[in-house]
Amino acid sequence: MTSKYAPRGQLWLLPQSQQEGLxxxxxxxxxxxxxxxxxxxxxxxxxxxxxxxxxGDHSLSYSMVARDAGSGTVCFKGVYEFDPRRTRDSYQFHSFAFLCDDTDGSPIALMDVVTLGPLRSAATTALLARAACPDARSALVVGTGVQGQMALPMLLAALPDLERLQVAGTYAEGLRAVRDSAGGRPVEIVDDLRAAALEADIVVGAAGLSVKEEVRRAWMKPGAVAVLLGYGVHADVCHGADYRIATSAAQMLATCEDLRAEDGTLPSVDAELPDILLGHAAALRDPGDVVFAYNSGMAVTDAALGRYIADLALAAGRGEQVTFW
Incomplete structure (x- = not known):
């Protein structure tokens, strides 16, 4: 069987430069x-x-593998961060995903995931926020990096009735990028994080390790949801929330060392996102609940969204075929 992506023995490469502008x-x-x-x-x-x-936080590395039954795609993903806390002014980030078609066994592509990772994380954040606070009218994003810049457009896709958009950050260029991401909707730049959090229906912690201030549990109003996918939401929100949801309880246990109490414990997860989306579990118990949502990256979404991006790139004539095997 001939693959539409590359002839036998070859591999289709999709670097970041070939994904820009899709x-x-x-x-x-x-x-x-x-x-x-x-x-x-x-x-x-x-x-x-x-x-x-x-x-000493010298570097952070992780790998994931998953099979998405819906698209028939297998994904192998690797990420390496050097100086993740930006303490030595030497930060580097390298990542890739290798996708295979599990219906005919052919390789799809080896692609950079600088865009893919934040895009699927922002979509997951929007799904968690919509489930826990479907009537939200205000959203606060903490962080102005790539994750923060993708948060608002995806939240608006999921919750088009959002009226007030706010962003907290320290870098002028990042703040401008977040404001530009909202498709012309006004975005307020926050000077007082506590005051902004007290009024927000949705709080998104999308900052990096170098974040200077984090939203606390006492700042969350009844009925609000805090979605954590990076930093910017304090551990006491997780421990003090009325209800906790996650993309995966197992992933949360594996990746959230920063959220553990002094004795090393973590509160239990009340529901996982797949069960919430299927209607098998609730996203909250009571409308007044403060909900903590943990958004851990799952390679199954990289598989599905990577296939979507690869097909867009193929249709646009992007990428390069190289003899690999």
Whole structure:
């Protein structure tokens, strides 16, 4: 059987430069990621990620593998961060995903995931926020890096009735990028994080390790949800929340060392996103609940969304075929 991606013995490469300018439809991205979570209860597989941390926060590395039954795609993903806390002014980030078609056994592509990772994380954040606070009218994003810049457009795709958008950060260029990401909607730059959090229905912790201030539990109003996918939401929100949801309880246990109490304990997860989307579990118990949502990256969404991006790139004539095997 001939693959549409590359002839036998060759591999299709999709570096970041070949993905720039692709016409991503945020609504479709949301649907692709949602279907990947639904398929986790219908034939997909997503083992816990393997994490390696060097002493003294010298570097952070992790790898994941998953099979998305919906698209028939297998994904192998690797990430390496050097100086993740930006303490030596030498930060480096390298990542890739290798995709294979599990219906005919052919390789799809080896692709950079600088765009893919934040895009699927932002979609997951939007799904968690919509489930826990479907009537939200205000959102606060903490962080202005790539994750922060993708948060608002995806939230707006999931919750178009959002009226007030706010961002907290320290870098002027990042703040401008977040404001530009909202498609012309006004975005307020926050000077007082506590005051902003007290009024927000949705709080997104999308900052990096160098974040200077984090939203606390006492700042969360009844009925609000805090979604953590990086930093910017304090551990006391997790421990003090009325209800806790996660993409995966197992992934949370494997990746959230920063959230543990002094005795090393973590509160239990009340519901996982796939079960919430299927209607098998609630996203909260009471409308007044403060909900903590943990968004850990899951390779099954990389598989599904990577396939979507690869097909867009193929249709646009992007990428390069190289003899590999």
């Amino acid at each position: 016409d991503f439809d945020h609504g479709q991205v949301l649907k692709v990621v949602e279907q990947a979570y639904l398929a986790l209860r219908d034939g997909s597989s997503n083992p816990a990620k393997t994490v390696v941390e060097a002493p």
